[in-house]
Amino acid sequence: MSHKRxxxxxxxxxxxxxxxxxxxxxxxxxxxxxxxxxxxxxxxCDHSDHTSPSQLGREDVESFLVAMLEGGSAPSSQARxxxxxxxxxxxxxxxxxxxxxxxEGVLTPKKRRTLPDTLSTAEIDQMLSTIDLSSAAGHRDRxxxxxxxxxxxxxxxxxxxxxxxxxxxxxxxRVTGKGNKSRYVPMSPESRRQLKLYLATRGGFVSEKSGxxxxxxxxxxxxxxxxxxxxVDRSARAAGIEKSISPHTLRHxxxxxxxxxxxxxxxxxxxxGHASISTTEIYTHLDTRHLRRVVNSLPLEK
Numbered sequence: 593m594s595h596k597r598x599x600x601x602x603x604x605x606x607x608x609x610x611x612x613x614x615x616x617x618x619x620x621x622x623x624x625x626x627x628x629x630x631x632x633x634x635x636x637c638d639h640s641d642h643t644s645p646s647q648l649g650r651e652d653v654e655s656f657l658v659a660m661l662e663g664g665s666a667p668s669s670q671a672r673x674x675x676x677x678x679x680x681x682x683x684x685x686x687x688x689x690x691x692x693x694x695x696e697g698v699l700t701p702k703k704r705r706t707l708p709d710t711l712s713t714a715e716i717d718q719m720l721s722t723i724d725l726s727s728a729a730g731h732r733d734r735x736x737x738x739x740x741x742x743x744x745x746x747x748x749x750x751x752x753x754x755x756x757x758x759x760x761x762x763x764x765x766r767v768t769g770k771g772n773k774s775r776y777v778p779m780s781p782e783s784r785r786q787l788k789l790y791l792a793t794r795g796g797f798v799s800e801k802s803g804x805x806x807x808x809x810x811x812x813x814x815x816x817x818x819x820x821x822x823x824v825d826r827s828a829r830a831a832g833i834e835k836s837i838s839p840h841t842l843r844h845x846x847x848x849x850x851x852x853x854x855x856x857x858x859x860x861x862x863x864x865g866h867a868s869i870s871t872t873e874i875y876t877h878l879d880t881r882h883l884r885r886v887v888n889s890l891p892l893e894k
Contacts, residue, residue, distance in 0.1 A: 596643040600633040603645050607683055626886040627653035628676040632656050645684065657701065664756035669702040709835040711845045716741055728793035729810070733823045735783070735790040736815075738760055740824070740839050742780040743767070744864050747817045747839045754804035758787065769865035777863055779890060791815070 606800065611622045637643045655675070660670050666878045674695065711719075720737055725732040739745060749767045757766040763784065764776045779787075801810025807815045812883035820839050828837040835841070843864070850860050861872040 596637050597633070600637065602643060603689075604629055604633065607680060609677070609717070610683055614811055624672070625676040628673040629680055631773040632677060634674065635659060645843055646689050648681075648690055649696060650683070650694055653694050653698050657698070661701075667701040668849065674698065680799075702788060707839070709844075710848050711833070711835070711837070711841060713849065714835055716842070718831040719827045719833065722827055728796045729791075730852050732797075732807060733827065735786040735819065736823055737827060737842065738780075738783040738786045738822075739765070740842040741846050742783045742873075743777045744843045744850075745777075746770075746818050746843065746865075749865075750820060751807065751815050751817060752882065753806040755806055756804060757806065760784070767865065770867070773865065775862065775865050863892070 603622075607629070608622060608626055611617045611625060612619075617625075632653075632862065636648070636652055639659075640652055656677075657670050657674065662671065665673075678693070678695045679691070681695040684690045686691050687781055698827065720734060723734045723737070725734060736750065740747075740750060743765060745767060748768055752768055753765070757768075758779075759766065760774075763779050765779050766774055768774050794808065797808035797810065798814055802808055802812045805814040809815050809819060824839050824842065826839060828835075847860055847864055850863070851857065857869065857872055861869050864872060866872045
């Protein structure tokens with residue numbers, strides 16, 4: 593073993609004692625930190641001209657993250673390794689091994705944002721058509737799916753709706769979103785129609801604990817998030833849809849269809865209740881057929 597590797601091993605052994613005894617971190621966290629730090633140390637010894645811990649600089653950390661990226665590591669793995677190196681850097685500064693933290697100014701790698709499956713309008717229509725309307729529960733479930741899609745609601749927003757949140761004259765619904773912020777969303781004619789049909793049967797669910805809750809379970813209480821997931825999953829399976837479906841799929845489809853229809857992204861942001869426009873931008877992907885229609889509609893220069 594080289595002198596430099598021995599130096600790193602001795603330093604990491606001291607740091608391990610600091611993590612376990614002085615900071616009292618869990619064994620899992622300590623092991624995770626040490627694993628990433630040892631890989632980093634090996635990288636430094638193999639790729640850096642100044643391999644001593646006392647000579648570490650920001651460029652060493654960044655070159656390590658680049659190597660992780662080129663090696664196919666996920667952003668989450670890079671972020672975890674950077675967290676370990678930040679802890680190590682703070683300890684190096686506290687013990688006057690380095691003058692400044694090597695991780696200072698190094699940005700955390702952004703996690704990839706994966707897009708959920710999108711349903712076509714035909715698939716959504718098929719889901720709705722499979723719901724049995726011969727019972728009060730069927731009318732309730734139909735209204736739920738309609739509002740999840742045509743109002744673009746989060747599950748928590750739907751389960752939190754009260755009777756007083758429906759403004760029939762104005763044809764809007766008041767939604768309480770993240771941070772307890774309220775917004776007003778237009779209701780489609782079909783969602784209003786289905787909601788009225790459900791309300792005509794809601795009395796069959798009402799109990800002493802119902803209060804103002806809009807959507808009720810069989811015991812008269814407010815529907816839970818899991819209940820909504822089950823309703824959506826049940827209607828999707830009945831429609832023969834094999835995609836991975838959740839209530840958020842309906843919200844995602846709502847946003848996608850609005851943008852494909854020409855809606856302004858700022859309007860969609862407002863309807864979805866996003867605090868940042870960057871969040872709404874993940875919905876701006878368009879399928880190949882839509883892009884082809886747009887391109888074909890462009891005037892050709894002669």
